[in-house]
Amino acid sequence: MERYKSSSGKMLIHDSYNKLLQAWGTDFEEKSFETTYGLTHIIITGDRSNPPLMLFHGTADNSAMMWIYNMKDLSKEFYVIAVDAIGGSGKSEPNDEYWRSFNQITWMDDIVTALDIQYMNICGVSYGAYLAYYYTLKRPDKVNKVACLAGRIPSNSFEVLFKMMTAFLPEALFPSEKNCTKLLN
Incomplete structure (x- = not known):
C-alpha cells in the first residue's frame, strides 16, 4: 500500500518535516532501522549518559511537530528518543507485515532492542499515551516513569x-x- 500519492508529495512532506526539525533549537541525529513492521524513524538528542526518555506522538502527527517546543529543554536532562509512529505521518515506512498483523508491543520491543535500551522513561500524547501505557503494562521491567497526556489506559x-x-x-x-x-x- 502506497502512503503518498506521488514522489513530489512525499518530498513536500519531508521538506516540511525537516524545516520543523531545524526549529528545535538543539542538536539532533536522525536514524532509521528495520523492525518487524517496516522502517522506523527516530530522532535522538541529548547526552547518551542521561536517562533515556522515549517519546511517542499522537495520531496524525509526527515527532518533528509534536515535540518542537519541548525538545530543547528535554534534551538538557534526558537522552531523548522521539519515535515516528509506524503508519503515521512521519518518516517511518510500514511494510506489508504492518498491514497484516501489526502488534504494538512487538514493534516497541524492536525499537528498544535496536537502541540497546535496558530501562527508560516513556512519554506520550493521545495515541502515543496509549502506546506508553500499553508498553508499561506489558513490560514494567523496562519502564522507570511514565508521563502521558490525553490518552487512555489500554x-x-x-x-x-x-x-x-x-x-x-x-x-x-x-x-x-x-x-x-x-x-x-
Missing part, C-alpha cells in the same frame, strides 16, 4: 470504554452549562 473491557463515553459524550455533543457542571462534578 483495556479489553467494554465497560471502561462505555463509562468514558457516557461521562463525556453528552457534554461534548450538547455543551450547556448544566452538562459542563455535571462533567466537572
Whole structure:
C-alpha cells in the first residue's frame, strides 16, 4: 500500500518535516532501522549518559511537530528518543507485515532492542499515551516513569470504554452549562 500519492508529495512532506526539525533549537541525529513492521524513524538528542526518555506522538502527527517546543529543554536532562509512529505521518515506512498483523508491543520491543535500551522513561500524547501505557503494562521491567497526556489506559473491557463515553459524550455533543457542571462534578 502506497502512503503518498506521488514522489513530489512525499518530498513536500519531508521538506516540511525537516524545516520543523531545524526549529528545535538543539542538536539532533536522525536514524532509521528495520523492525518487524517496516522502517522506523527516530530522532535522538541529548547526552547518551542521561536517562533515556522515549517519546511517542499522537495520531496524525509526527515527532518533528509534536515535540518542537519541548525538545530543547528535554534534551538538557534526558537522552531523548522521539519515535515516528509506524503508519503515521512521519518518516517511518510500514511494510506489508504492518498491514497484516501489526502488534504494538512487538514493534516497541524492536525499537528498544535496536537502541540497546535496558530501562527508560516513556512519554506520550493521545495515541502515543496509549502506546506508553500499553508498553508499561506489558513490560514494567523496562519502564522507570511514565508521563502521558490525553490518552487512555489500554483495556479489553467494554465497560471502561462505555463509562468514558457516557461521562463525556453528552457534554461534548450538547455543551450547556448544566452538562459542563455535571462533567466537572
